[in-house]
Amino acid sequence: MPPITEWAIIADASRARILEREGPRGTWAEQSDGEDAPPNPRSHDQGSDRPGRVQESVGGARHAIEPRNDPHRAAKRAFAHHLAERLEREATAGRFARLVLIAPPHFLGDLRDALGRLSQERLAGSLDKDLVQHSRADIVAHLEALAGS
Numbered sequence: 819m820p821p822i823t824e825w826a827i828i829a830d831a832s833r834a835r836i837l838e839r840e841g842p843r844g845t846w847a848e849q850s851d852g853e854d855a856p857p858n859p860r861s862h863d864q865g866s867d868r869p870g871r872v873q874e875s876v877g878g879a880r881h882a883i884e885p886r887n888d889p890h891r892a893a894k895r896a897f898a899h900h901l902a903e904r905l906e907r908e909a910t911a912g913r914f915a916r917l918v919l920i921a922p923p924h925f926l927g928d929l930r931d932a933l934g935r936l937s938q939e940r941l942a943g944s945l946d947k948d949l950v951q952h953s954r955a956d957i958v959a960h961l962e963a964l965a966g967s
Contacts, residue, residue: 906934
């Protein structure tokens with residue numbers, strides 16, 4: 819029986835790193851083909867950064883109107899969907915049998931929601947921490963602690 823390939827996705831809203839190992843005792847190695855989100859420009863570059871105003875029908879009070887959607891949040895969700903589509907393609911191709919996700923809480927929720935059926939079936943665990951900028955050794959320590967629990 820061939821060893822089981824495990825993938826760990828360490829991501830935030832702008833970057834993803836992929837660690838891979840063969841079998842439960844293998845060494846985690848970083849793949850060089852991680853993912854980077856497209857640039858997420860400032861709000862005023864994506865549209866108006868000041869909310870519209872409304873005047874009360876009685877009196878002279880004016881209030882800001884909350885925007886219907888936040889362009890930054892939409893870009894983060896789009897990156898989560900892009901990453902989830904890649905994971906589904908890789909799962910379909912048989913590149914990994916187990917998957918671990920590590921991301922900040924909001925992005926982890928977006929990524930879990932976007933995962934396809936095969937990726938969800940292979941999801942072995944997740945950790946809600948922002949470790950993208952950490953060293954590989956630090957990430958591996960968190961992965962080993964997650965496997966031990």
